[in-house]
Amino acid sequence: MTIPVPLPLARRIASDLANRHDVTLLFPDTFPDSLVSDALVPIVTLAYHAGGNTRITKAQVDQSVSFTLPGVPGVALDLLSLIPPVYGIPVGTVLRGACASLKRTVIRLSPDACTAGGELLTTLCHELAHAAGIERNGIAGTLAYVVPEGRAGAEGPAYGQTLAGMVYLSGADVRTAVTQIKAIIGGYAMDAAAETLTGLMVDQTAASIEAGAAIGGPWAEIAEALRAGGVDVSGVPT
Numbered sequence: 671m672t673i674p675v676p677l678p679l680a681r682r683i684a685s686d687l688a689n690r691h692d693v694t695l696l697f698p699d700t701f702p703d704s705l706v707s708d709a710l711v712p713i714v715t716l717a718y719h720a721g722g723n724t725r726i727t728k729a730q731v732d733q734s735v736s737f738t739l740p741g742v743p744g745v746a747l748d749l750l751s752l753i754p755p756v757y758g759i760p761v762g763t764v765l766r767g768a769c770a771s772l773k774r775t776v777i778r779l780s781p782d783a784c785t786a787g788g789e790l791l792t793t794l795c796h797e798l799a800h801a802a803g804i805e806r807n808g809i810a811g812t813l814a815y816v817v818p819e820g821r822a823g824a825e826g827p828a829y830g831q832t833l834a835g836m837v838y839l840s841g842a843d844v845r846t847a848v849t850q851i852k853a854i855i856g857g858y859a860m861d862a863a864a865e866t867l868t869g870l871m872v873d874q875t876a877a878s879i880e881a882g883a884a885i886g887g888p889w890a891e892i893a894e895a896l897r898a899g900g901v902d903v904s905g906v907p908t
């Protein structure tokens with residue numbers, strides 16, 4: 671099934687949920703451009719390059735990549751500096767610089783993610799899962815992201831949320847969506863074991879969706895917000 675979501679409603683829901691979770695949400699047309707373009711996008715581009723995807727450009731990240739970065743308090747910042755350089759890129763130092771300017775966790779929605787309501791909320795599902803992980807695990811979770819197993823632990827649940835959005839909001843076939851997601855996961859520079867682990871977490875969510883079971887997490891909150899906004903979500907488990 672497909673749940674059509676008007677873009678203005680999707681934006682309102684995204685803002686409400688960000689406030690509820692104490693997250694700063696950056697829309698393409700409302701965020702301070704200097705923060706995103708001069709600080710955050712270069713960091714994320716470097717992270718891609720450090721992970722082995724050296725083809726992606728800063729302009730592509732700017733247009734297409736949504737991401738979540740933690741606001742890191744006080745002494746924990748120094749821990750970020752301990753992340754060693756990867757392929758000569760001083761990831762720890764650069765990340766420390768970016769996070770020092772953030773007062774709290776930031777979700778950046780890319781222009782591509784904000785062209786339609788369903789796409790926006792599907793992206794929000796994914797990024798709110800990351801924000802929840804940051805809330806639970808703090809700096810330890812952020813540090814863990816530099817090793818493949820840490821990325822698996824963060825991206826598995828997040829892509830489970832993406833899957834729910836693709837299926838429920840865009841009407842995607844579950845198995846086709848799982849295949850698409852696994853192709854994306856292949857770009858995260860994990861080793862075979864971590865990639866398998868991430869895929870298993872997505873498979874688990876797929877099995878829940880196929881069984882008509884609730885999957886919880888950000889999707890459940892978004893479905894509830896859609897219901898409150900007058901959208902019929904009666905056919906969808908939350």
Ligand SMILES: [Zn+2]
Pocket residue numbers: 796800824825828
């Ligand atoms: Zn992610």
